[in-house]
Each structure stands twice: as C-alpha cells, then as structure tokens.
Amino acid sequence: MSEFVSKLKPPMKLFIGRLQISPEHSDRLTSTVVTVSVYEAVGAEIEAHGATLVMLGSHGASGFKQATIGSVTSELLDMLPVDCLVIKTSS
Numbered sequence: 001m002s003e004f005v006s007k008l009k010p011p012m013k014l015f016i017g018r019l020q021i022s023p024e025h026s027d028r029l030t031s032t033v034v035t036v037s038v039y040e041a042v043g044a045e046i047e048a049h050g051a052t053l054v055m056l057g058s059h060g061a062s063g064f065k066q067a068t069i070g071s072v073t074s075e076l077l078d079m080l081p082v083d084c085l086v087i088k089t090s091s
Contacts, residue, residue: 005033038072039079046082055085 012031021029030049034041042054058073077084 008033039076042076042080046080051082053083053085054080055087058086058088 012033016026016029016031019026030045032041032045045051046054054076056073056076058071073086077086
C-alpha cells in the first residue's frame with residue numbers, strides 16, 4: 001500500500017503546484033490518498049479539517065457514459081454539505 005501512495009504523491013504535488021494558489025492559502029490545502037469509498041473519504045476529510053470548500057476534478061464524461069456509469073463528481077456535488085469548485089481536467 002505505501003508503495004502505491006508513494007507513486008501518487010509526485011503527480012499530486014505537481015497538480016497542486018499548477019493551481020497557482022497564494023502561499024497564504026496553499027498552507028491550508030491538503031491532499032489525501034484513500035482506499036475507501038470516495039464518498040466516505042471526502043466526508044471524513046471535510047469533518048476532520050472543518051473544510052468550507054472542496055475542489056473536485058472532473059474529466060468531463062457526458063452522454064451515455066455518464067448516464068450508465070454515473071458521475072462521481074455530480075454525486076458529490078449533490079451530497080456534500082460545503083461549497084464545491086469543479087475543475088475540468090484536460091484529456
């Protein structure tokens with residue numbers, strides 16, 4: 001498991017660096033790799049950190065794919081008790 005998490009840390013750090021967040025706000029930014037349900041994990045992180053904003057990535061699935069598989073981002077938008085910012089990732 002730790003090898004899996006270790007491999008994910010560099011791309012996460014790169015992604016966060018590209019967000020161009022001011023140092024005063026980036027100190028409060030956290031990222032976490034989890035192996036449970038995304039819904040459980042995001043809810044737990046909101047509670048643990050007292051978050052008031054969640055940034056979600058979306059790869060832009062639409063049409064039949066979204067209707068049959070569902071969109072995690074769409075479901076999180078409906079269930080999260082805080083404001084959300086959706087960032088569309090490029091393909």
